[in-house]
Amino acid sequence: MAAKKSQQFDPVKTLSEIEEKFEMFQILNEEGEIVNEEANPNLSDEDLQELMRRMVYTRILDQRSISLNRQGRLGFYAPTAGQEASQIASHFALKKDDFILPGYRDVPQLIWHGWPLEQAFLFSRGHFMGNQMPEGLNVLPPQIIIGAQYIQATGVALGIQKRKKEAVAITYTGEGGSSQGDFYEGINFAGSFRAPAIFIVQNNQYAISTPREVQTAAKTVAQKAVAAGIPGIFVDGMDPLAVYAVTRDARERAIKGDGPTLIETFCYRYGPHTMAGDDPTRYRTSDIDSEWEKKDPLVRFRKYLEGKGLWSEEKENEVMEQAKEEIKAAIKKADAAPKQKVTDLLGIMYEEMPFNVKEQMDIYKAKESK
C-alpha cells in the first residue's frame, strides 16, 4: 500500500527539527547572572571559590607560559586563555580515578589532575621525563595527532567497564578534531559498547586558521552524537557552571551504565594556535576578539562570586601571586633535569632491548662517555 503523501518522510524538515533542538545550554550569562536556576549545580561556596581559583591560576599559567616561550625558556605551547570554563570546569566534575586523554591544548586539565607543573614544562621543552606519569595518575601525555585520543578513550572506557570500576574516561579535542575519522569511530564504538566515556569538543571556532563553517555542514558538533546513538549537548563553553553541570551529568550517566556523552563547548581561544608562528590576525578580526572577550569565563564568574561575597581583588591577587611563585619554582626544577642522552631514548623503546637497540646502546654509551 502506497504511503499517503502527507505521511512521506521529509528528510530536510527532519534535519532542521533536529538541529533546532540543539540550543546552547547556559546557566550563567555574560553579566554573571544565573539565567537557568533550575539547572544550577548548586556548588558549595568552597567549591565555587576553588573553581574560580583554578581558572585564575590557569590564566596566569597561560600568560607566564607564553612569556617563557618567547624568552626561549619553554618549547611547544598551545595557549589556553578563553577556554578556562571548557577545560577547568569540565575537569572540576571529575574524580581522581577518572582517566584523561588530552589533546595538546589540554595541559591545564592534566595539571589539575596531578601532573606536576615541572613535568608539564619538561613536556613543553621536549624532555622525556615530562611524560613519565607518576604512579596512580590516570592520564596520557598530550596527544599530537588530532582525534587519535578519541578512539583510545573508548578503549580506556571499555577497560573501566570490564574492570567494573566507578570511573570514566574523558577526552578532549577541538571542532577540527570532530572532522576526523577517529572522532566518529570513537563515539560510535563507545555507543555500541555503552562505554563510560565523555567526549568533549572544545569548539574554539578555528582549527588553526580554518573557521568552524568549513569543518562541517552540521549546525552544531553536538548533534553528531545523534548519528552515534548517544546523547549530545551544545553548551556555552565560556560558562563554567554550565560546563560543570553537563560534565557532572554525563559522568553520572556513564557510571550508572548509561553510556557515553558528547559535549560541545562553544568557546574561543584568545591567543594563537600555538607559539610556533601562528598569527591570528590573518584569519580573525579584532572585532571578533572583543566580542568574545565580553563573554570571558573569568569575568562572568568573578561577577557572580563577588555578588555572593565569595571573591575579592585581594583573593584574586593572592591566587596570582601563588601561581607565579609556583611557576617560578617549577621552572627551576625543570631546569635541573638532566640533559637527555641518546641512551636514555634507546632505553625506553622496549621492555627488553632487541639486538639492534642493544648494539646501538653500546655505541652511544661509548660516545657519551667521551
Place this chain on the structure above:
Amino acid sequence: MAQLTMIQAITEALKLELKNDENVLVFGEDVGNNGGVFRATEGLQKEFGEDRVFDTPLAESGIGGLAIGLALQGYRPVPEIQFFGFVFEVMDSISGQMARMRYRSGGSQHAPITIRSPFGGGVHTPEMHADSLEGLMAASPGLKVVIPSNPYDAKGLLLSAIRDNDPVIFLEHMKLYRSFRMEVPEEEYTIPLGKAEVKREGKDLTIIAYGAMVQESMKAAEELEKEEYSVEVIDLRTVQPLDIETIIASVEKTGRAMVVQEAQKQAGIAANVVAEITDRAILSLDAPVLRVTAPDTVFAFSQAEEVWLPNAKDIVETAKKVLTF
C-alpha cells in the same frame, strides 16, 4: 601429538592464553560468534564469553585505538585486523600510537598488544587483502614483527607475542593456513621472538627467507642438492628485530647468501638483511648477496598471481647466479 594446520595451531595458542591470563582479550570484526573469517577464533567466544572475545564495529582505526585504551587498563589485547591490506586504515594507531606508547610516556606506560592479521598471495583474494606490508611495520621503531612459516612455529611464536610487553604485529600467511599439517604438541611451549631457525644445514649457500617463501626455498634447496650444491636455509620467523647472529654465522660459513621474500623488491625485509650482511660479513662473501622478490608493482591482480609471486624455480635460478659468481 596432534596433526594440526596452521590455523588450528593459532586457535590453540589463543585458547591457551585466554585460559592462562584473564587479561587477554580477543576482538575484531566477526571474531565472536562467527569465529573469524578464517575460523581462527572458532569456539573462543563460546568458551570464554562475550566479555573476553567480542565483535567490534567495522572500523580498523577504531580497533587499534580500542586496543591501546584497553592496554592502558591493564589488559593484554589480541585484536584481529581482518586482512592486513586494511592496515592503512589503522596505521596511526599502530605506528603513530601503540609503537610509541613506551617511548612517549618515558617508559611509564606500555602497550602489550598483539595484532593478528592474515596476509599473503596465492589464494586469489580481491585487492588489498594479500599484500606483504611487513616492511612498513618493520620500519616503525617500537614494534616487533613476526611471520610464522608453519603450524608448530605459529603456536610457539603467538604465545611469545601475546606475553611480550611491547606491541607485536603477527602476520599469518593465508596460503599456509590450511596447506599442510604438522605435529603440534598440545601443551604450551614458546619460541622466542627475534630468533631465526636454521631449517636445513648446508655449506655452499645461505638462503634467508620468511613466511611462505620458506617452503619455496626448501624446495629450491632440494633441487640444488640434485646438482650437488649444499644449501642452508634460514627461516627468519621474526622479521623485526632480525636475528643477526644466526644470519652472520651462516654467511661466514657458506660465503654466499641470498634473501627471498614475497614482498616487492622495494618493500619487505630483504634489503635490510642484505645491508646487515654487507655491514658485518663483507670479507666472508664470495659473491654479491642477491634477492628474489616480487616485482615493484602493486600486488598482482589475482589471475596474475602465479606469474607474479616468487617461487622455487626463481630461487634456483638466482641461487645458481650466486653459486657460480
